[in-house]
Structures are given as structure tokens and as C-alpha cells.
Amino acid sequence: MLPFISSHFNTNFTYEGTNIGKEPPKGGKNACALCGNHRRLFDPPSLFCSGQCGMQKIRRNAIYYTDRFKQNHWCEKCYNRLKMEEPIQLDDGRETKKSMLLKLTNDSVPEESWLQCDKCQDWNHQICALFNRSQNSKSTCFTCPKCYIKEKGDATSDGDTPQAGSKTVKGADELPHCSLSRVIEDGLEKTLSKAYEKVAADRGCTLSQVEKADGLSVRVVSSLEKKHR
Numbered sequence: 001m002l003p004f005i006s007s008h009f010n011t012n013f014t015y016e017g018t019n020i021g022k023e024p025p026k027g028g029k030n031a032c033a034l035c036g037n038h039r040r041l042f043d044p045p046s047l048f049c050s051g052q053c054g055m056q057k058i059r060r061n062a063i064y065y066t067d068r069f070k071q072n073h074w075c076e077k078c079y080n081r082l083k084m085e086e087p088i089q090l091d092d093g094r095e096t097k098k099s100m101l102l103k104l105t106n107d108s109v110p111e112e113s114w115l116q117c118d119k120c121q122d123w124n125h126q127i128c129a130l131f132n133r134s135q136n137s138k139s140t141c142f143t144c145p146k147c148y149i150k151e152k153g154d155a156t157s158d159g160d161t162p163q164a165g166s167k168t169v170k171g172a173d174e175l176p177h178c179s180l181s182r183v184i185e186d187g188l189e190k191t192l193s194k195a196y197e198k199v200a201a202d203r204g205c206t207l208s209q210v211e212k213a214d215g216l217s218v219r220v221v222s223s224l225e226k227k228h229r
């Protein structure tokens, strides 16, 4: 995927499609055209109780209760202690009542969302296509990186097949850094150099004889901040 990343990706792409956030049809061609994987599952989010137990983690597959904005959660024990008539204050200052809380099971398995290219109809994970849902409205159209590169190449090279390394395609290292990406990239470099030293010591060879993963770049495409009380 990295060779396809362009630093002006978001500004040059247009998004018009309706198939944002839906899933590719089951069976048939349902892998991401960019990474070749099917479902990309995330670690389930950790939920913490807002009740009297004091921010205890709600166990996996346990019953819990939540407000309709899914901001605050209560374990079953703390829910039972809530009084029907007493107002409940949420983190953002809104109020709710016990009778308004929803009963759920802590068994969700979040996965990366999909979007479909309006040109070639291929399905891409949003993360693989560097698609930022919060910055792009649902009423727009999406051109995948492969089609984008093809179009750019067709427009600039008199019909020759565009090369992945052509001038129109920039590398991940040309995307802007942020403090988080610098910390992760520095950490990655340090961890790798330690690993190379260990391999060299284990093999009894010099550091230059160890094969290395050169040219790795880390950039943060999206990051969320979650507030816990």
C-alpha cells in the first residue's frame, strides 16, 4: 500500500459514492483491493463502569448498561444500585434516567470499515485507502488509489502504463509528521536496531551482514482521544 500513498491524497480525491461504510458482498470478490485481506478486526474496546464500583473494567461477554450516546456504562451490580427516580449525570453534563439506559452484552468485535471505488467497483478498507470518514461527507464519490494513479498516468504519459514510482506518486515519508508519528517511528527504529544487534550477536556476524528493513516510515492517519473519568 505504501507506494500508493500520496501526500496530497485527501485534497486531490473526490468522494461521491454511496457505498461508504457498507461491507463488500459475502462470497465472491470480498477482499480489500489494497491489502488483500478480508475483515480487519480490532481489539475490542475496554469499557469501564461509571458506577460505584469505581471504574472497574466491564468483563468481556458480561451484561452491562449504557446511555443512548454510549458514553457512560454501568456494570450489572452498579446498575442494580441505581435508583429509578434519581437523575444520572453523564460525562458531557447531560442527564439521563435509569429507565433510559440500554442493556447490552460486551461482545462486540469492531472491524475496519469499507468503501467501494466508484470507478472500478473494488472494495477497500477505509484505513488502506487513507480515507478519513470524519473529513469526508457521505454524499461524495470515492476513487481508489489504483484508479487515481491510472488516471494520473493516463493524463500525463500519452497512454503509457504509469509506473508505481512515477513522479505523481509520493512515498509515505512525504506525508506530514505529527508528534505521535515521530514517537512511534523513533521507537520502531530503536527496537529494530536492538533486534539487528541481537541477530548479529546470535549469528556471530557483523551488524552490516544482518539484513535490515530499510525505508520504513510511520505516519498517523487518524487518531482519537477518549476521555475517562
Ligand SMILES: [Zn+2]
Pocket (backbone or CB within 6 Å): 032, 033, 034, 035, 036, 037, 124, 125, 128
Ligand atoms: Zn485493506
Ligand SMILES: [Zn+2]
Pocket (backbone or CB within 6 Å): 049, 050, 051, 052, 053, 054, 056, 074, 075, 076, 077, 078, 079
Ligand atoms: Zn460498576
Ligand SMILES: [Zn+2]
Pocket (backbone or CB within 6 Å): 117, 118, 119, 120, 121, 122, 143, 144, 145, 146, 147, 148
Ligand atoms: Zn478503483
